[in-house]
Amino acid sequence: MSDTSWTETVGAGQLCDPQQQIALGLPRKVPQRRVDFALELAASLSGRLPMPGGGQTLVLWDVLSRVAAYDLTVARTLEPHVDALAILSEARLARTGLDLSEIGADGRSTWGVFAAEGPDGRLTAREIAGEWVLDGVKPWCSLAGRLSHALVTAWTSETTRQLFAVALGPDVVPRTDAWASRGLIEIPSAPAEFKGVRAAPVGGEGWYLVRPGFWWGGIGVAACWYGGVAGVARRLAPKPGSRRAPDQIAHLQLGQADTLLYAVRAALGEAASCVDDAGQDHGEVLARRARALTRSTVDEVLAITARACGPAPLTLEEEHSRRVADLSVYVRQDHGERDLAALGAALMASGPGS
Secondary structure: OOHHHHHHOOOOOOOOOHHHOOOOOOOOOOOOOHHHHHHHHHHHHOOOOOOOOOOOHHHHHHHHHHHHHHOHHHHHHHHHHHHHHHHHHHHHHOOOOOOOHHHOOOOOOOEEEEOOOOOOOOEEEEEEOOEEEEEEEEEEEEOOOOOOEEEEEEEOOOOOEEEEEEEOOOOEEEOHHHOOOOOOOOOOEEEEEEEEEEEEEOOOOOHHHHOOHHHHHHHHHHHHHHHHHHHHHHHHOOOOOOOOOOOHHHHHHHHHHHHHHHHHHHHHHHHHHHHHOOOOOOHHHHHHHHHHHHHHHHHHHHHHHHHHHOOHHHHHOHHHHHHHHHHHHHHHHOOOHHHHHHHHHHHHHHOOOO
8 A cells, every 4th residue: 555545545534435435525724713614514414424323333433533634623523513413313213202492403503512520510400390491510511602502411419410402592601711721722621601591301311321322422532533643643654755765663653553543443343333233232341442442542653653753743833733732632531541440340240242
């Protein structure tokens, strides 16, 4: 395989056969207003994407991976939107009585998923005269000031949580001054205050965490990490017209990165097949394996690329330095050793054959 074809396939984040791919129409140069572009892309893809578990899961993850190889800010905007659409589809299939008309959601809505918890306050849900209302603070509300809608978990009692759909209007106030990140700068993921926000229930208490798709969405995030690090690894391939011929060390470093990326592609392909298999019931183990392998590969390929290229791309190349900074933040959604310990616990709990 030539360097050019490697760059245009592996380096472009491809996960599935090109004949199966969904056309994205991405401009050659990433637009300066990345979030605006990403929101337009998200709205345009609504209704065009397969849902996880429907037989084309790898095609869906290929979209996320290719977008991440293109630009991680765009991918970080798109991925929760795609996850929200999958959750809503799952809720409809489960006949949960989902009704989004009261929050004004339609096919052009742009979605986030706010399901994290934190030590500083909590978001509570109360049913008043047949209507649900949310009050309190929710952490890690990415792009709360830019999206039209979100799926949000809120406490319905001291021990139970439920998922709700909300419109992100003036009664949802993000605290973006807390966002000091140097990666994903345009994706502020700060707390947001909810002030009497009307909400539509999505499933019953606890449904969000026990549904089959909960773990599938986590693998979609790993597909974004893969695409992002594939984009970083492109820097290892010689540039056309370069006056310096690659030596054995350069060959070694590209070979190392390629081997690591190949393992992740294989794992994501197997995971997609398992998700599409109706008999698959080890969603947690599947997701934790795929995420751990992808995170480890990201860490290793970032290190290989840094050693191979030195400081110049990190200090003189806007696209590469941005991609490295964005990915370094994004991949920290994986909790390293704690998530590996959780994988071990899940394996012991699931028994032989997992």
